[in-house]
Amino acid sequence: MKRSPTTALVAAALAVVVSAGAAAPAATAAPHGNHRPAAAAKTGHRPVAQHAKHAKPVKSKADQKRLAVEQRKVTTWVAHKDAALARAAVRVAAAGLAEGDVVAATIAADREALAALGTEASAAATPAEVKAIGKQVKQVRPEIYSIVLTGLRRAAAMQQQALSTTDALAELTTQTDAAEVAGADVAAIRESLAAATAANDSVAGLVAAAVEKGIALTASSSHQERAAFLADLAAAGGQLDLATEQLQVIADALAALTVTPVVEEPVVEDPPVVEPVV
Incomplete structure (x- = not known):
């Protein structure tokens, strides 16, 4: 059957419309595999979902372990130094010195300050904080x-x-x-x-x-x-x-002194005068 020119033109137009509709889904489909979105290709940044996979947690198990190790270390130092201060207090009391009470009071104050440092170390949130407290503990010298x-x-x-x-x-x-x-x-x-x-x-x-x-x-x-x-x-x-x-x-x-004796000169007495007898 022979088609008219008008019919041929209509058929060609329909073919163009159909082919355009088929290409549209392919252009708008989401990327697959290793393909990145157009925005990512321009900026070089990962999508938000990929950033989330690489973000560090607030406190990892490794951080918690390091914190615990540092806290135990400082706590041990505090215990050893406090025991040494206690022994020093005993020696001062046994010495019976006039200044013993003053020195004993100073030792007691040192022990209180040391205990406070131990409490701070136990409450610290990071290993760095504990290390800073540890430096102060090291400066305490009971000797x-x-x-x-x-x-x-x-x-x-x-x-x-x-x-x-x-x-x-x-x-x-x-x-x-x-x-x-x-x-x-x-x-x-x-x-x-x-x-x-x-x-x-x-x-x-x-x-x-x-x-x-x-x-x-x-x-x-x-x-x-x-x-x-x-x-x-x-x-x-x-x-x-x-x-x-x-x-x-x-x-x-x-x-070794040589004492020079005092020599008394003899007293020479004049002979008695004898009166002539008349």
Whole structure:
């Protein structure tokens, strides 16, 4: 059957419409496999769904484990240092020093501060926070109280020695006075007595300064603070040694004195005048 030109044109138009409708679903279909959307191809970013798969959790099991390890470490340090502070308190009490109560109160304050650090470490939320607290715990050095106790004992001993030196100087001064009355030259001995007295008198002030620094020390005191305490003790000891040396010098000088005896000239009496008898 022969179609008319009009019929042929209508058929061609219908064919174009049908072919366009078939191509549309293919153009708008969602990508499959490794294909990315057009927006992703332009920007290079993953879709939101893919970002979610790679996001880190707020706290992973590994983070929790590290936190627990750091907390146990700091807790152990706190326990060991607290036990050492407790032993220091016992030694201070047994020493019977005049400053014992002050030092014991300082130790108690250190233990309270240490316990507070342990509590903070247990409540910390991250390993970094626990490590920061751990640095503070490491700065607590209970062994400082061994230095304090030894130094205060030494200070007490030097105070007693200074008192004994004062008594010895008084006795030597009495002997020097007697030798001078007996005619001995005691000028050099007087100089030694003055030097020994000055050195011995300075001991009291140096010991008092050392004690003040010693009772101010804590388990967290700096190296400079400890050094200042020990320096005052050393200075007091040096002056005490000087006074002791002078005591020996004075004693030796008195023993070696040559007393020049006072020679009394004989009294020559004039012979009696005899009156002539008339």
